[in-house]
Amino acid sequence: MTSRRPALALLTLALIPGLAACGSSGDKKASSSDSAHGASNRAAITITADKGCSIDNSTLAAGGIDFTVKNVDATAVSEVEVLSGDRIVGEKENLPPGFNGTFSITANAGDYTLYCPGASTEKSPLKVTGKSAAADGSSAALASQASKGYANYVNTQVGYLLANAKALNTALQGTDLTAAQAAYAKARPFYEKIEPVAESFPGLDGAIDARADGVPATSLTGFHRIEYGLFKVKSLKGLAAYGAGLVKNVQKLQTRTDALAKQDLPYQLTELANGAQGLLDEVASSKITGEEERYSHIDMLDFANNDEGAEQAFAQLTPILEKSDPALTKQIQDQFDALNTLVEKYRDAAEPSGYVLYTKLTKADKRKLAAAVKAVQEPLSKVASKVAG
Amino acid sequence: MTQQKDPGQQPSRRLLLGGALGAAGALAVGGAGFATGRATASEPGDPIASQVPFYGKHQAGISTAAQDRLAFAAFDVTATDRVALMHMLGMWAAAASRMTQGLEIGPVETHPQAPPADTGEAMGLHAANLTITVGFGPSLFDNRFGLAGKRPAALEPLPALPGGVLRRELSNGDIGVQACSDDPQVAFHAIRNFARLARGTAVMRWSQLGFGKTASTSQAQATPRNLMGFKDGTRNIKNDDTADLDEYVWVGNETDQPWMRDGSYLVTRRIRMLIENWDTDYLADQENVFGRFKDSGAPLTGKHEFDTPDFAAKDKDGKPVIDTRAHIRLAAHENNNGIRILRRGYSYTDGIDPVTGYLDAGLFFIAFQKNAHEQFAVLQRRLGKHDNLNEYIQHTSSALFACPPGLSAPGDWWGKELFGA
Numbered sequence: 001m002t003s004r005r006p007a008l009a010l011l012t013l014a015l016i017p018g019l020a021a022c023g024s025s026g027d028k029k030a031s032s033s034d035s036a037h038g039a040s041n042r043a044a045i046t047i048t049a050d051k052g053c054s055i056d057n058s059t060l061a062a063g064g065i066d067f068t069v070k071n072v073d074a075t076a077v078s079e080v081e082v083l084s085g086d087r088i089v090g091e092k093e094n095l096p097p098g099f100n101g102t103f104s105i106t107a108n109a110g111d112y113t114l115y116c117p118g119a120s121t122e123k124s125p126l127k128v129t130g131k132s133a134a135a136d137g138s139s140a141a142l143a144s145q146a147s148k149g150y151a152n153y154v155n156t157q158v159g160y161l162l163a164n165a166k167a168l169n170t171a172l173q174g175t176d177l178t179a180a181q182a183a184y185a186k187a188r189p190f191y192e193k194i195e196p197v198a199e200s201f202p203g204l205d206g207a208i209d210a211r212a213d214g215v216p217a218t219s220l221t222g223f224h225r226i227e228y229g230l231f232k233v234k235s236l237k238g239l240a241a242y243g244a245g246l247v248k249n250v251q252k253l254q255t256r257t258d259a260l261a262k263q264d265l266p267y268q269l270t271e272l273a274n275g276a277q278g279l280l281d282e283v284a285s286s287k288i289t290g291e292e293e294r295y296s297h298i299d300m301l302d303f304a305n306n307d308e309g310a311e312q313a314f315a316q317l318t319p320i321l322e323k324s325d326p327a328l329t330k331q332i333q334d335q336f337d338a339l340n341t342l343v344e345k346y347r348d349a350a351e352p353s354g355y356v357l358y359t360k361l362t363k364a365d366k367r368k369l370a371a372a373v374k375a376v377q378e379p380l381s382k383v384a385s386k387v388a389g
Numbered sequence: 390m391t392q393q394k395d396p397g398q399q400p401s402r403r404l405l406l407g408g409a410l411g412a413a414g415a416l417a418v419g420g421a422g423f424a425t426g427r428a429t430a431s432e433p434g435d436p437i438a439s440q441v442p443f444y445g446k447h448q449a450g451i452s453t454a455a456q457d458r459l460a461f462a463a464f465d466v467t468a469t470d471r472v473a474l475m476h477m478l479g480m481w482a483a484a485a486s487r488m489t490q491g492l493e494i495g496p497v498e499t500h501p502q503a504p505p506a507d508t509g510e511a512m513g514l515h516a517a518n519l520t521i522t523v524g525f526g527p528s529l530f531d532n533r534f535g536l537a538g539k540r541p542a543a544l545e546p547l548p549a550l551p552g553g554v555l556r557r558e559l560s561n562g563d564i565g566v567q568a569c570s571d572d573p574q575v576a577f578h579a580i581r582n583f584a585r586l587a588r589g590t591a592v593m594r595w596s597q598l599g600f601g602k603t604a605s606t607s608q609a610q611a612t613p614r615n616l617m618g619f620k621d622g623t624r625n626i627k628n629d630d631t632a633d634l635d636e637y638v639w640v641g642n643e644t645d646q647p648w649m650r651d652g653s654y655l656v657t658r659r660i661r662m663l664i665e666n667w668d669t670d671y672l673a674d675q676e677n678v679f680g681r682f683k684d685s686g687a688p689l690t691g692k693h694e695f696d697t698p699d700f701a702a703k704d705k706d707g708k709p710v711i712d713t714r715a716h717i718r719l720a721a722h723e724n725n726n727g728i729r730i731l732r733r734g735y736s737y738t739d740g741i742d743p744v745t746g747y748l749d750a751g752l753f754f755i756a757f758q759k760n761a762h763e764q765f766a767v768l769q770r771r772l773g774k775h776d777n778l779n780e781y782i783q784h785t786s787s788a789l790f791a792c793p794p795g796l797s798a799p800g801d802w803w804g805k806e807l808f809g810a
Binding site: 010071072073074075076096097098099117118270329335352367371377378382384388 | 467476477480482483484486490494495496499500502503504506585588589592647650697798799800801802805810
């Protein structure tokens with residue numbers, strides 16, 4: 001390897017596949033003896049700038065297959081995938097030049113594709129032959145299970161939301177301001193957990209949860225109109241009608257989610273992944289900034305519940321994702337754990353919301369929380385493409 | 390070059406500068422679009438000529454010709470996993486090797502359901518001489534990653550120095566990244582994609598944009614002016630002074646940590662200028678502060694910019710022509726036991742001071758050297774106490790980073806030797 005290759009040569013390499021400027025020995029020892037006998041259960045993948053992604057054995061035996069991957073010098077490549085059609089059945093990510101790694105798949109006989117996005121040769125065929133001893137759980141069954149599991153979660157939360165909206169409404173018809181404030185904080189979590197679902201019904205999210213961004217608070221109808229009365233005006237006067245309206249709108253939401261749950265695939269798997277991402281976007285854009293609960297300052301309660309809703313949606317996907325990318329699955333779970341641990345630190349039993357008020361957070365607190373959210377979001381952003389199709 | 394495209398126009402000063410560089414285009418620096426700034430950087434030109442080689446003995450962005458724009462960021466590592474940090478540095482190296490060729494860091498059109506590998510804002514722009522220089526801060530060498538025994542003696546944190554009212558949140562950091570380019574969007578793109586690749590492993594601690602270079606590191610470049618309107622850095626170390634670079638900039642065999650050999654120590658100081666005060670100072674005093682004429686840049690004892698200052702010269706009243714507290718006198722190597730540093734700073738503005746409404750602008754000072762404790766710190770101790778300039782400036786941030794040597798080829802990454810990988 002030359003220590004300093006001219007920029008021109010590198011550029012040409014990227015454009016013209018197969019034009020060699022420097023050789024690479026690769027790592028051939030992993031399975032040469034197996035491949036001599038035909039189908040093997042292991043293969044070594046070597047990624048180079050000039051040859052792209054090469055595999056020492058392109059005919060593999062059905063069942064568990066182990067891959068070793070080595071990125072020698074391909075700067076544009078950092079992952080390897082095994083595809084069945086467009087579906088990812090296994091992959092290794094985070095593999096810059098100079099590093100190596102391993103991954104495994106369980107595959108039935110058939111035609112597969114080795115895919116190295118960004119390589120000079122991106123795709124090459126893989127053949128899996130013979131019969132697998134272990135029956136692979138069908139991906140359609142797993143998808144349905146995940147989708148129904150999430151629908152069940154949504155419906156449970158909507159049920160709690162309705163019960164708590166009714167309790168809030170009752171309090172708003174009464175005369176006890178403190179009790180009504182507490183009832184408000186009790187109802188909020190259930191909406192924050194499933195907000196992306198409500199958002200998918202045009203008009204409902206606005207009626208239930210619109211904020212006074214650019215419009216006067218008095219023009220609102222939902223939660224934040226009630227929040228304005230309870231925490232800014234500090235009076236129950238005129239709020240009874242909004243309480244009744246909130247109950248009516250939540251009932252509408254329940255009708256819709258109940259109907260969805262009866263379908264075979266109530267939510268697309270990409271919707272689960274993107275919904276989880278959407279909830280964390282909400283956290284980053286309006287909770288860390290204190291915009292969501294600008295009168296009551298119970299943003300940390302919303303934060304915790306957005307987080308929980310995102311994690312629940314992701315959890316439904318893990319049986320699917322684990323098959324193709326256990327490393328990514330673990331990375332996301334670890335980052336969720338770190339985020340949860342951080343959020344737990346802000347619990348405060350003395351507050352009706354159970355969390356410290358937004359006004360008590362320091363700049364350093366907000367920055368730490370923001371970084372922890374982004375640490376989940378970056379790996380989570382890869383999930384939709386892996387569970388699609 | 391630029392003039393040929395537009396023959397009817399009288400060449401301006403900026404264009405003449407571009408022409409001068411064109412003549413020097415055979416240098417490794419490359420010429421197209423250089424110093425003519427944004428106007429030509431995004432026009433179709435020779436994409437190869439506007440590239441600075443990424444791989445080499447030393448990191449680019451130190452002795453290579455100073456570009457027009459800066460994006461700098463300091464990161465703190467949040468991961469506790471040593472391997473995660475190594476991966477991040479590996480991903481950075483691969484991304485940098487691509488971006489410095491004007492390429493995206495990875496494919497954009499892959500899965501419709503996945504975010505693209507590259508954020509895309511530099512697509513269609515050339516590298517515009519992008520260089521990316523990485524250094525490790527003293528705080529990285531604690532117990533988190535098993536590096537405690539690898540900290541060079543020269544990476545002892547800088548002591549408190551006169552002239553500083555340092556803001557902690559704008560100072561220090563585990564890792565520093567300097568991205569310089571002739572196109573601000575290209576420089577920003579580099580930092581943004583580094584931050585993205587870091588997510589979950591490291592977070593940005595502070596960042597600084599610089600809009601105009603204040604130092605030239607090449608004989609082919611004219612000395613730029615700082616926001617006080619002065620040429621400061623006329624006597625900087627230039628990239629063809631190989632002997633000076635070896636003596637003052639590159640770490641040699643004297644280091645106690647072999648992984649730093651051929652590297653350099655980077656000091657950054659955000660130096661806010663009290664611009665409104667400066668603007669009301671009378672010309673003779675401004676020139677007295679620097680020891681140079683404002684227009685020509687010549688020392689007060691000379692006629693031309695590059696005339697050597699005569700620090701012994703007296704006026705008819707027997708007073709030194711160059712004031713005893715003038716900036717060039719105190720900073721001159723003749724008066725500092727020969728100490729020199731390579732300066733590579735940029736003018737910055739961060740809007741206005743929210744309290745006073747005064748401009749928050751000045752110099753983001755960058756210097757490279759063999760040992761900051763024996764070079765920058767010695768100079769600053771003197772300048773911070775005595776410099777006439779102190780009346781008009783305030784150091785608001787400080788950082789020290791150990792920049793390892795250059796990367797050899799794809800597969801090498803920043804810190805590979807440090808981590809023993």
